[in-house]
Amino acid sequence: MRREEDEFIARLRSILSDPANVGDPLMIPLTELLDRHLRQRRLLERIMRISDRAQAQLRDVNLTLQAASLTDPLTGLANRRHLVERFRREAIRAQRTGGPMAVLIADVDRFKAVNDTWGHETGDAVLAAIADVLQSRLRDYDLCGRWGGEEFLILLPETTVEGGLVVAEKLRAAVADCQPGGLMRPEIQVSLSVGVAGYDPAEPIEVSISRADGALYEAKTAGRNRCVAAVAA
Amino acid sequence: MNVELDPMQDLAISPTGTTPAIHFSARTGVLEIRGESYPENAFAFFEPPITWLRRFMSETDTAIRFDVEVAYMNTSSIRAMVDMLDLLEQAHLFGRDVAVRWLYDEENERALDMGEEFKEDLTLPFEIVTLSSQE
Numbered sequence: 052m053r054r055e056e057d058e059f060i061a062r063l064r065s066i067l068s069d070p071a072n073v074g075d076p077l078m079i080p081l082t083e084l085l086d087r088h089l090r091q092r093r094l095l096e097r098i099m100r101i102s103d104r105a106q107a108q109l110r111d112v113n114l115t116l117q118a119a120s121l122t123d124p125l126t127g128l129a130n131r132r133h134l135v136e137r138f139r140r141e142a143i144r145a146q147r148t149g150g151p152m153a154v155l156i157a158d159v160d161r162f163k164a165v166n167d168t169w170g171h172e173t174g175d176a177v178l179a180a181i182a183d184v185l186q187s188r189l190r191d192y193d194l195c196g197r198w199g200g201e202e203f204l205i206l207l208p209e210t211t212v213e214g215g216l217v218v219a220e221k222l223r224a225a226v227a228d229c230q231p232g233g234l235m236r237p238e239i240q241v242s243l244s245v246g247v248a249g250y251d252p253a254e255p256i257e258v259s260i261s262r263a264d265g266a267l268y269e270a271k272t273a274g275r276n277r278c279v280a281a282v283a284a
Numbered sequence: 285m286n287v288e289l290d291p292m293q294d295l296a297i298s299p300t301g302t303t304p305a306i307h308f309s310a311r312t313g314v315l316e317i318r319g320e321s322y323p324e325n326a327f328a329f330f331e332p333p334i335t336w337l338r339r340f341m342s343e344t345d346t347a348i349r350f351d352v353e354v355a356y357m358n359t360s361s362i363r364a365m366v367d368m369l370d371l372l373e374q375a376h377l378f379g380r381d382v383a384v385r386w387l388y389d390e391e392n393e394r395a396l397d398m399g400e401e402f403k404e405d406l407t408l409p410f411e412i413v414t415l416s417s418q419e
Contacts, residue, residue: 093405094366094370097366097404097405098359098362098363098366100401100404101362101366101398101401101402102359102362104394104397104398104401105356105357105358105359105362105398107394107397108356108392108394108395108397108398109356111394112394
């Protein structure tokens with residue numbers, strides 16, 4: 052396209068500069084037409100360049116918003132929406148491959164006491180610290196997110212309930228050992244109760260989640276700071 | 285033939301969700317466009333400011349300052365903006381005092397790139413100004 056046009060313009064120019072054409076009444080309008088055309092072409096290229104920039108800008112904003120819409124701002128973990136979306140995708144995958152998947156719901160024990168004793172600002176910092184501990188103990192492929200208040204949901208693809216229970220115990224121990232109050236409040240101690248369930252491809256994901264929730268409830272009533280696996284559906 | 289023209293009035297267009305605020309002052313020569321620009325019919329939307337600008341340039345020799353604070357715009361708005369800058373560039377080449385200020389939010393670095401893209405090919409004074417979001 053561009054080469055053909057360049058050739059055409061070169062031809063026009065040679066006609067315009069040919070002494071044999073001097074005095075032809077079409078010379079002046081033709082010269083003007085060529086000037087106008089070249090100007091329009093420059094304009095078009097300029098507009099395209101700026102428009103490309105504008106679209107790259109929108110794309111960036113889009114990516115930023117998308118990341119923001121999937122992230123919990125306090126902990127930097129996945130938010131509930133992200134967890135559900137990922138769970139649905141992994142469920143489809145598990146149905147196809149027949150592989151296992153474990154889902155954990157972890158709740159910080161007596162978290163209200165932390166807020167009541169130290170204030171919400173410290174409470175928020177404690178939650179963020181626990182989130183870091185959980186995240187650091189997981190595989191890249193696992194997904195840990197904030198499910199609500201002081202509750203985290205952890206998705207372990209390619210993991211059985213038994214494997215999920217091992218991971219849950221590891222997370223529980225790590226949180227019990229950590230100092231979520233940091234150097235400022237080293238006396239703050241927290242513990243975690245965890246419910247574990249296996250995803251069953253025959254059921255909607257909500258049912259797996261509610262079984263993990265049931266197991267969490269059992270862990271709480273059995274005295275907290277412990278992990279309980281739900282019996283298979 | 286003598287044509288009696290009305291004295292130049294200011295041009296003021298209020299912003300909408302898809303169109304920017306426009307204010308052109310005939311007295312000071314300060315032209316401002318602020319907001320987002322996604323008019324359905326950019327040709328119709330920008331026709332009044334472009335006409336105003338042409339008239340202002342032909343009837344006065346007041347210095348012009350053009351302030352643009354438009355972070356997002358559609359392609360037809362870009363075209364209108366390019367046309368306006370082109371008019372100003374011509375005026376500048378003919379010796380008129382013209383200056384453009386491209387204003388952008390410091391948190392939107394991409395808008396800086398846009399400003400630089402608009403600035404390219406122009407020789408008139410074109411300043412890119414960061415607006416602090418603390419303001």
